Amino acid sequence: MTNPGIEDVVVDESVAKLNAKVVEVREGRGRVIIDVDEDLLEFVSELRSIHRARILLLHTKNVCREKECLKNIRELVASLPFYEYINPWTTFAVRAERVGEHEYTSLEIAKVAGDAIIEVVRSKYGHRPPVDLDYPNVIVAIDLIFDELFVSIELGGDLSWHRRGYRVYEHPAALKPTLAYAMIRISGMRDGESLLDPMCGGGTIPIEAAYVFEDAKLYCSDFNPRHVKGAIMNAKAALVDKRIKFFVLDARDIDKKFGENAIDHIVSNPPYGIRLGNPWRVRKVYRKFLEVARKIVNKNIVIITTEHEYVKQIAPQLGYNIVHERVVAHGNLWPKILVLE
Ligand SMILES: C[S@@+](CC[C@H](N)C(=O)[O-])C[C@H]1O[C@@H](n2cnc3c(N)ncnc32)[C@H](O)[C@@H]1O
Numbered sequence: 001m002t003n004p005g006i007e008d009v010v011v012d013e014s015v016a017k018l019n020a021k022v023v024e025v026r027e028g029r030g031r032v033i034i035d036v037d038e039d040l041l042e043f044v045s046e047l048r049s050i051h052r053a054r055i056l057l058l059h060t061k062n063v064c065r066e067k068e069c070l071k072n073i074r075e076l077v078a079s080l081p082f083y084e085y086i087n088p089w090t091t092f093a094v095r096a097e098r099v100g101e102h103e104y105t106s107l108e109i110a111k112v113a114g115d116a117i118i119e120v121v122r123s124k125y126g127h128r129p130p131v132d133l134d135y136p137n138v139i140v141a142i143d144l145i146f147d148e149l150f151v152s153i154e155l156g157g158d159l160s161w162h163r164r165g166y167r168v169y170e171h172p173a174a175l176k177p178t179l180a181y182a183m184i185r186i187s188g189m190r191d192g193e194s195l196l197d198p199m200c201g202g203g204t205i206p207i208e209a210a211y212v213f214e215d216a217k218l219y220c221s222d223f224n225p226r227h228v229k230g231a232i233m234n235a236k237a238a239l240v241d242k243r244i245k246f247f248v249l250d251a252r253d254i255d256k257k258f259g260e261n262a263i264d265h266i267v268s269n270p271p272y273g274i275r276l277g278n279p280w281r282v283r284k285v286y287r288k289f290l291e292v293a294r295k296i297v298n299k300n301i302v303i304i305t306t307e308h309e310y311v312k313q314i315a316p317q318l319g320y321n322i323v324h325e326r327v328v329a330h331g332n333l334w335p336k337i338l339v340l341e
Helices: 007-018 038-046 067-078 106-125 177-187 204-212 225-237 251-257 279-296 308-314
Strands: 021-026 031-035 054-060 092-099 138-145 148-154 194-197 217-222 244-248 263-268 297-305 322-327 336-340
Touching: 007 021, 007 031, 007 038, 007 177, 054 067, 067 106, 067 138, 067 148, 092 106, 106 138, 177 204, 177 263, 177 297, 177 336, 194 204, 204 217, 204 225, 204 244, 204 263, 217 225, 217 251, 225 244, 251 279, 263 279, 279 297, 279 308, 297 308, 308 322, 308 336
Parallel strands: 092 138, 194 217, 194 263, 217 244, 263 297
Antiparallel strands: 021 031, 054 148, 138 148, 297 336, 322 336
16 A cells, blocks of 8 residues: 555566566555565565555455445455464454445444454364454454455554654654655666755655665755754664765755756655745745756756646746656645656
């Protein structure tokens, strides 16, 4: 499961790192179903583009919405080999989610599924497994999306994997690291190249780039010294601070710091201006930044913004082509990732 809008990035990463075979991609839904060799399962948690991973035990369609259909869900769950994952010495919990209209609630689904799992385990071992809703050893995820039922085992517990351990400084408008990773991939950057994030906030983009590349030249700047300090703290926690250069600079002055074509890729998450309440102020920053960025950038600029219409309007005037655009989910917003060349 991932951030809606970057499913193709998950496909590329899982094929490259896990030799995965793609079974189904739910574009815009943040779900990718892949087939992975069992020996490689433990490496799934190393994927940088996903929020969580599950072992899918059942995927079926045509689950009906009437109250009496709860017993069909119970029967389907009872047919699965839960004794392979849960035994009387491990605690478990069922987390159920539901999208669409049904005559039963997700709590009722969790209850019948939990009963079915207890039955499956008890008939194998003679004892029931204990339920622990707060800190279970095993989490069974049941998703009913309209008439489609997914039953799976969570691989990484309740917390989403986009919460990287290095976030010791919480920037107020931090980018999800999975989106930062996706933007780096979308830029087409290769090892040995340079990347600048001139509005780097807590440093998410350069830090993710430092995980991906061993020999990249990485720069992280922001005009707010507090954020630059925070970015250094995060990079230290991520053990990559020596691989990134940090400085305080206005993004409208980057041509004073870097020479012509000195930076291969600018990848950035500029302010959207929503909280500032004045889009004109932010648009002025975009225009000047893009004007000077053109002088120093060699390959492309990748930005994520809700101001995409404005950027698309001014890009040709400033000598750029928009070569790629896509909508992604970011919190409760739907910004676009744009690639300018
Ligand atoms: C959306 S935040 C970036 C968050 C960052 N990607 C992260 O994950 O922490 C935008 C950043 O742009 C910075 N910023 C705004 N205008 C700027 C300018 N003219 N020059 C440099 N930085 C600027 C803000 O200080 C803020 O940290």
